[in-house]
Amino acid sequence: MRLINIHLPSVHLEGECQKYKSKKSSNQAASVAELPVIAGFLLHHLVYHIPSLDPRELHGNKMDFAKSEVFTSEDLKACTNNLNIKSLVGVIQFGKLYRGKIKGVMTGTEGQDVMVKIWDKKSENMAFPYDEYLMVKKEVEILTNPTMNSHPNLAKLIGYCFEEEIKGVVYDLSPLDSLQNLMVKDDLNWLQRINVVLEIARLLKFLHGQDKPYLIYNINASHIVVDWDFKPKLIDFGQIGKGIIGEMSRQNKQITMPIHHHDPYFTLRGGDWDTSSEVFSFGVILLGLIAKRTCELEKPDIVLDHLLHVWAKKEYKPQCSLVHNSLQEDWGYHAQDGIAITELGMCCIEFFPRNRPTMKDVVERLESLHILQRLGDSRAHKRGKKFHDNAMCL
Numbered sequence: 001m002r003l004i005n006i007h008l009p010s011v012h013l014e015g016e017c018q019k020y021k022s023k024k025s026s027n028q029a030a031s032v033a034e035l036p037v038i039a040g041f042l043l044h045h046l047v048y049h050i051p052s053l054d055p056r057e058l059h060g061n062k063m064d065f066a067k068s069e070v071f072t073s074e075d076l077k078a079c080t081n082n083l084n085i086k087s088l089v090g091v092i093q094f095g096k097l098y099r100g101k102i103k104g105v106m107t108g109t110e111g112q113d114v115m116v117k118i119w120d121k122k123s124e125n126m127a128f129p130y131d132e133y134l135m136v137k138k139e140v141e142i143l144t145n146p147t148m149n150s151h152p153n154l155a156k157l158i159g160y161c162f163e164e165e166i167k168g169v170v171y172d173l174s175p176l177d178s179l180q181n182l183m184v185k186d187d188l189n190w191l192q193r194i195n196v197v198l199e200i201a202r203l204l205k206f207l208h209g210q211d212k213p214y215l216i217y218n219i220n221a222s223h224i225v226v227d228w229d230f231k232p233k234l235i236d237f238g239q240i241g242k243g244i245i246g247e248m249s250r251q252n253k254q255i256t257m258p259i260h261h262h263d264p265y266f267t268l269r270g271g272d273w274d275t276s277s278e279v280f281s282f283g284v285i286l287l288g289l290i291a292k293r294t295c296e297l298e299k300p301d302i303v304l305d306h307l308l309h310v311w312a313k314k315e316y317k318p319q320c321s322l323v324h325n326s327l328q329e330d331w332g333y334h335a336q337d338g339i340a341i342t343e344l345g346m347c348c349i350e351f352f353p354r355n356r357p358t359m360k361d362v363v364e365r366l367e368s369l370h371i372l373q374r375l376g377d378s379r380a381h382k383r384g385k386k387f388h389d390n391a392m393c394l
Contacts, residue, residue, distance in 0.1 A: 068140055069159025073166040076100075080116050090178035092222050092236055094135065095120040095168075099175060102158070113174035114158060115225065117235060119167045132167040136160055139169055139237045147210070153203040155225070155233045171235065176228050180221040183288045190330035191371060192230045193289045194341075198366045199232050200224065204282060205359040208275045215274070219281045220295075221288060264309075265351055276353035280309075282362065283348025287312050290341055292324040309349045316346055334370040341369065 079100035089097035143157035156172040207214040223236035263277035321338030
């Protein structure tokens with residue numbers, strides 16, 4: 001049995017979105033779009049009822065990855081100052097991220113900056129006692145695969161730890177912060193935000209474009225880290241499926257999934273999670289970056305007001321921008337870009353999957369923005385004070 005969250009009808013968009021509209025009967029579409037809200041009492045999770053994992057399934061499996069360093073629990077505690085709160089980058093669905101330094105013989109580099117991800121066995125998102133093992137194993141398999149480990153927006157794996165005390169991985173990554181934390185801060189200017197969005201879009205296009213496409217399932221801003229060069233890196237693969245991994249495992253299907261980036265059509269109607277569902281998740285990230293808003297779910301009684309895609313559909317008006325006022329003051333901002341990227345984000349979060357663009361379409365539309373046409377992917381490091389005509393939705 002699967003319990004579902006919320007249905008919110010899609011807003012009508014003009015212009016570019018129309019190319020993605022289906023020619024199916026408008027009467028049929030309208031009748032489906034007006035389905036009632038379901039499961040208000042379960043806003044935080046999708047729940048799957050399936051058999052539990054048999055521990056015997058793990059017998060015979062070995063963490064045998066010659067290209068990866070093997071760390072001990074003591075190694076990871078030492079490089080993160082005993083998992084000190086001051087080293088914490090952020091909390092993710094299955095654990096925590098820490099800044100660290102690896103010294104000497106481990107990497108051959110003195111004082112190399114790294115990021116350490118630790119799985120939390122007490123996390124409510126862990127469905128089974130053996131989830132940590134399976135997730136570490138899957139992540140090492142993915143990040144040591146030659147097709148995957150060369151992509152610039154996937155975190156580079158140094159090694160892993162699989163001991164009773166700690167299950168974790170070490171990335172060759174010097175983190176500035178998680179994208180979730182950076183969304184509302186002034187650390188990223190307009191051009192940097194556009195570049196981050198574009199690189200995430202290119203990553204998803206790459207993953208979806210493989211002979212056996214990969215699906216992330218839980219892509220959201222807390223699972224993306226931005227390094228000191230303002231490059232986004234995907235750092236969580238706990239629920240990735242297909243590709244070399246194959247279908248999502250039956251134990252993964254019972255893992256709770258956060259609703260704030262989750263496709264409402266899939267949760268309401270069921271069926272198979274596909275690339276259009278990840279376009280929706282991407283659209284939530286895009287809108288959060290340009291509007292400087294995040295999905296805060298600490299207050300369940302007002303959770304609807306904190307869902308970013310709900311807010312966007314309430315605020316959006318055709319030919320208007322949802323770009324934050326402070327970003328409109330940045331050097332390189334163009335009012336038409338604000339309108340175009342807002343419309344793109346709204347297309348991505350359309351309720352009906354058939355109305356959403358593909359990631360290939362998304363990349364093409366991002367690359368056509370004035371700022372990237374003029375400057376390519378160069379990065380602006382200073383804020384300007386020239387103010388363009390305000391196209392905010394009022």
